[in-house]
Amino acid sequence: MRVAQDVLRSDGELGWCRVVPSRLADLLWGLDDPADDDGRAGYELRRAGVRICEMCPVRNQCLALSMVKEAQGGIHGGLPLKARRQLKKQATAVGIGFDARNVAMTTIAVKHWLDDRPEEIAKARDEENTRRRERYARRAHGAARPSTRSD
Ligand code: SF4
Numbered sequence: 001m002r003v004a005q006d007v008l009r010s011d012g013e014l015g016w017c018r019v020v021p022s023r024l025a026d027l028l029w030g031l032d033d034p035a036d037d038d039g040r041a042g043y044e045l046r047r048a049g050v051r052i053c054e055m056c057p058v059r060n061q062c063l064a065l066s067m068v069k070e071a072q073g074g075i076h077g078g079l080p081l082k083a084r085r086q087l088k089k090q091a092t093a094v095g096i097g098f099d100a101r102n103v104a105m106t107t108i109a110v111k112h113w114l115d116d117r118p119e120e121i122a123k124a125r126d127e128e129n130t131r132r133r134e135r136y137a138r139r140a141h142g143a144a145r146p147s148t149r150s151d
Contacts, residue, residue: 015058017049028052029075046075053078063121064110067091068103079121083128090120 017025027042028049053059053075063077067088072081079087092098096113099106114121 013057015062016052016056030073049075050078060111060114061107063087064107064114065103067110068098068100068106070100077121079125080128082131083124086127087120087124090124 017029020028027045029046053062056062056077059077063079063084065071066076067084071084074080076084088098091110091113094113096110097106098110
């Protein structure tokens with residue numbers, strides 16, 4: 001089961017995934033990679049999860065918290081784990097400090113950075129999409145390769 005983010009905006013608005021029943025939330029945000037093998041329907045559901053994140057009122061807060069806490073599973077703030085790791089590298093490279101002992105203050109600092117630099121989120125997402133397309137192409141190529149077995 002997905003571990004939902006306890007993200008709450010200062011005006012009390014919750015992340016949108018919190019109002020979705022947990023079984024549906026698992027389908028929308030539960031796995032890291034849409035290629036993780038429950039077929040086209042699973043892919044489409046997680047694409048919908050990403051779209052919901054992109055409109056969610058606490059998106060950057062959610063993304064910042066998942067980066068600080070190093071959330072290992074699922075989609076948070078519209079990004080899967082590898083993209084979040086890349087985004088964290090981008091943040092670290094420009095001097096953003098990640099202090100796991102001070103989650104609240106660090107999350108605020110990372111959120112401000114994300115608010116100011118939406119292009120960094122887009123960059124991490126685009127590079128993840130490129131990696132995914134390459135994985136699909138490799139799988140398709142492998143599936144298309146003729147068998148060499150002689151039995
Ligand atoms: S950004 Fe996505 S995962 Fe985060 S609180 Fe909003 S809907 Fe949930």
